[in-house]
Amino acid sequence: MADVFDRLVGQTRAADLLRQYVRHPVHAYLVVGPDGSNLRDTAIAMAAALQCPEHGCGRCEVCRLVLSGADTDVTIVERAGLSWRVDELREAERLSRRRPLGDGYQIVILEDVQLTVTGTAPSAPALLKTLEEPPPRTVFVLTADETPPELDTIVSRCLEIRLNALTDDDVAAIVMADGVDEPAARAAAAAANGDIRRARILARDDALVRRAAQWRAVPERFDGSPAGATRIVEEIVRALDEAVAPLVALQQDEATRRSAEARELGLRAGSRRDLEAAFKREQRRFRTDELRFGVRVLTEVYRRRLHDALEDEVGARSTDRVRAAMDAIGALGEANRRLSTPLDENLLLYDLMLSLSSM
Ligand SMILES: [Zn+2]
Structure with missing residues (x-):
């Protein structure tokens, strides 16, 4: 019999475990999986299965209500910055203390809890306190893309579920199930690095191939001068602006569908301002993912150069080429690391171009 866990493509093993777990609920679950491995879908499916009298039939x-985001006893707590702040976790605690309005549980979903141990003021102690002695009808569903040792005390309070990384085939299958044709779905999956939502957006984006080509051409087109660096940075930033457009269209579609569903169920739609703020955050994350994609494409170019230089006969010239390619790969690695910190796109790209020009 189909249920809410069937929609978790590529996660058969985790889905089987979850079907058992939700029949005997505990106070806190932690779903761990690589970025984009449908952590949010899993958390929402779990919430539905916990609320449903038939453990997640998917039809009642x-x-x-849960799957459309309209169950008032299920809350996804929002985060404003790059790491969790203490006041945001206090808000999660306040929510967790509410009595559920329905017959089920008060379910509080907190995503990316690995971000409670990062930043200048780690908020993990506040999260730990929140998880201590929750009311009997409260369930926390936490997600994380990794569990560093600093997270151990939090992990020890949760029942942990591990998701697989999705293969490009899994992601393509998910995108094709939305009605996208196979070539577009495959191209999007290849550029999405296992991230389903990104693949869905890229599948709507005709310019994806052109953007990849633009990154690939940087070493040939860049003349090494500061003016040349500025020109390339401007082009890339313009392409980023274009890349976000399909996401904005998707967000608008979703907002329309959600409010129609809420109307159908006789509920008030959520605050427009909260929604707009969440959209903006997602757009920022998307730009960063897009930059990561570009850095990966460019790294691939230098890897090939390195490979070719190593294949060639040994000589002073080929040694220079090996060193240049390795330095470029190092600079790209550094740029990739900076993408995980608060960043100024223009500055990061300009620095990257200048370090590539000195090679
Ligand atoms: Zn149900």
């Missing part, structure tokens, strides 16, 4: 009113 209760399941539909």
Whole structure:
């Protein structure tokens, strides 16, 4: 019989475990999986299965409410910055203390909890306190893309579920299930690095191939001068602006569908301002992912150069080429690391171009 866990493509093993776990709920679950491995879908499916009298049939009113984001007893706590702040976790604690309005649980979903141990003021102690002695009808569903040792005390309070990284085939299959044709789905999956939502957006984006080509051409087109660096940075930033457009279209579609669903179920739609703020955050994350994609494409170019230089006969010239390619790969690695910190796109790209020009 189909249920809410069937929609978790590529996660058969985790889905089987979850079906058992939700029949005997505990206070806190931690779903761990690489970025984009449908962590959010898993958390929402779990919430539906916990609320549903049939453990997540996917068809009843209760399941539909949770899956459409309209169950007021299920909250995804939002984060404003790059790491979790203490006041945001206090808000999560306040929510967790509410009595559920329905017959099920008060479910609090907190994503990316690995971000409670990063930043200048780690907020993990506040999260730990929140997880201590929750009311009997409260369930926390946490997600994380990794569990560093600093997270151990939090992990020890949760029942942990591990998701697989999705293969490009899994991601392509998910995108094709939305009605996208196979070539577009495959191209999007290849550029999405296992991230389903990104693949869905890229599948709507005709310019994806052109953007990849633009990154690939940087070493040939860049003349090494500061003016040349500025020109290339401007081009890349313009392409980023274009790349976000399909996401904005998707967000608008989703907002329209959600408010129609809420109307159908006789509920008030959520605050427009909260929604806009969440959209903006997602757009910022998307730009960063897009930059990561570009850095990966460019790294591939220098890897090939390195490979070719190593294949060639040994000589002073080929040694220079090996060193240049390795330095470029190092500079790209550094740029990739900076993408995980608060960043100024223009500055990061300009620095990257200048370090490539000195090679
Ligand atoms: Zn149900």
